[in-house]
Amino acid sequence: MDLDYSPADDAFRAEIRTWLEANLPQAVRQKILNHKRLSRDDIASWHQLLGQRGWSAPAWPVEYGGPGWNVAQRHIWDEECARVGAPPVLPFGVSMVAPVIMKYGNEAQKRYYLPRILAGTDWWCQGYSEPGSGSDLASLRTRAVREGDHYVVNGQKTWTTLGQHADMMFCLVRTDPAAKKQEGISFLLIDMKTPGITVRPIVMLDEDHEVNEVFFEDVKVPVENLVGEENRGWTYAKYLLGHERTGIARVGASKRELAFLKQLARKQKKNGKPLIEDPLFAARVAAVEIELMALEVTVERVIASEGAGRGPGPEASMLKIKGTEVQQALTELMVDAVGPLAAPFDPAFLEGEHAHALGGDDDAAPLAAYYFNYRKTSIYGGSNEIQKNIISQMILGI
Ligand SMILES: Cc1cc2nc3c(=O)[nH]c(=O)nc-3n(C[C@H](O)[C@H](O)[C@H](O)COP(=O)(O)OP(=O)(O)OC[C@H]3O[C@@H](n4cnc5c(N)ncnc54)[C@H](O)[C@@H]3O)c2cc1C
DSSP: OOOOOOHHHHHHHHHHHHHHHHHSOHHHHHHHHTTOOOOHHHHHHHHHHHHHHTOSOTTSOGGGTOOOOOHHHHHHHHHHHHHHTOOOOOHIIIIIIHHHHHHHSOHHHHHHHHHHHHHTOSOEEEEOOBTTBSTTGGGOOOEEEEETTEEEEEEEEEOOTTGGGOSEEEEEEESOTTSOGGGGEEEEEEETTSTTEEEEEEEOTTSOEEEEEEEEEEEEEEGGGEESSTTOHHHHHHHHHTSSOGGGGOHHHHHHHHHHHHHHHHHSEETTEEGGGSHHHHHHHHHHHHHHHHHHHHHHHHHHHHHTTOOOTTHHHHHHHHHHHHHHHHHHHHHHHHGGGGOOOOHHHHTTOSSSOTTSOTTTTTHHHHHHHGGGGGTSSSOHHHHHHHIIIIISOO
16 A cells, blocks of 8 residues: 555645744754764754644644644654754654553653653653663563662663663663563663662764663662553563654655765766766665665555554564665765765764864765764664564564
8 A cells, every 4th residue: 555645745744844944953954964963952952842833742642742643744744854854853752651651651650751751851761771681671680679669779771872861761670580581570760860870871883972871779769650560561661662663764864865975976076077977886876775765665555554553563673674774875885985085083073063074074074973873773773683583473474
C-alpha cells in the first residue's frame, strides 16, 4: 500500500513549512546544516518553543496535549523538520518514557510528568544499558531494594546519551534477583540530582562528550517513582522499545545530506573537472541515492499500513538497518569527496565558537568528526546484528 497525500496534507505541509521557516533560529539551523555540535540550550529551547506551539509531541493523543496528527501528517512533519535543518526533539521524554507513563503509569504520574515532558521542563535520559548488558539487556544487574517508602539503588548504567544534562532518568533495575531474569526487573523514574549519583563522561571517537557512565551508590528513590507494578518492568521496557519506530530510518535527514554531498562533489575538482562528473564517484553516489529512494518507499509502505491500524512491528528492524547503512555511506562519501581537507580537527569550530575552520574549508572541516560520530548508528537502538536476528526470526521465520 502506498502513502497518498491528499490536498489537505499538502496544505498541512505548507503551513508547517512556513512556521518552521519563521521560527527556527538561524544560528541553530546553520549548525545543523554545517555539521556542527548543538549545545544543551539549542536542543532545550527548540523543544520548549515547539511545546508552546503544541508540536513537541507529534504522536501523542490529544487528551495528553498532542496535536492529533495522523501518521501521514507526522511523517510530513518529520520530513519538513529534516529538510529545513531543525534540531531533534530528543526521544527520551517525548517518545520513550511518555508512552510508558500513558499506558502503565498512575494518575499522579500522568498529571505530574506528561505536561512537563510536553513543555520540555525536564531533560530525560535512558538508563537501560550496563557494562555486559547491552544486547542481552535482561541480564542487567543494577539493584533496587525496597526499604520502607524508598528503593535503595546500587549499580551502574553506561552509554547514557546526554546524561550530563539530564534532570530525570527512566531506569531499569533488578528488584528480584531470584526470579527468571526477565521477571525480576522494575521501571523506576530517578531524579538525577539525588545524592549518590555520579555521572562520568565517555568521550567518543570524534572527541565529543555525548555519552556517559552513571553510577548509583545507595541512591534513595521514592516508591511513588515506580511505574506500574514491581517486577513487571521488562514488559514496559519492551513496550517502550517498540514505540515510534518508523522515524528510525531518518530518510529526511539523509535526503538533506545527499544534497549536501552532491554540492561538495560539484565544488571539488578531480583531473580538472568537478568530482561529481567522475564516473566512479558518480556511480557511488547514485548507488546510495537508489538505496535511499528504496528506503523512502519502504518507510511510506510501513506508515500506510500503520495508518490502516497495523503497528510497525518487526519491519522497524529493516528500517533501522537500511537507514543507518545509508547514513554511514553518506558520511564515507563526504570524507572521500574532500580528501585531505577533512583532516584538520578543530573542536572550537565544531562547537560554533569560531566563525571559520582552521583548515580554511568550512564545509570540509567537520566531516571527519561527523564520519567518526556516525559509527554509533549501527550500534545504538539495538545493534544492526541484533536487528538481523529479529528479521530472521520474526519476518523470515528461521
Ligand atoms: C552512541 C551510543 C548511545 C547510546 N545511548 C544509550 C542510552 O542513552 N541509554 C542506554 O541505555 N543505552 C544506550 N546505548 C547502548 C546501546 O543500546 C548498546 O550499545 C547496544 O545495545 C549494544 O550493546 P553493547 O554495547 O553492550 O554491545 P554487546 O551487546 O556486547 O555487543 C557487542 C557486539 O556483539 C554483537 N552481538 C551481541 N549479541 C549478538 C547476538 N545474539 N547475535 C549476533 N551478534 C551479537 C553486537 O551486535 C555487537 O556488534 C548507546 C550506545 C551508543 C553507541
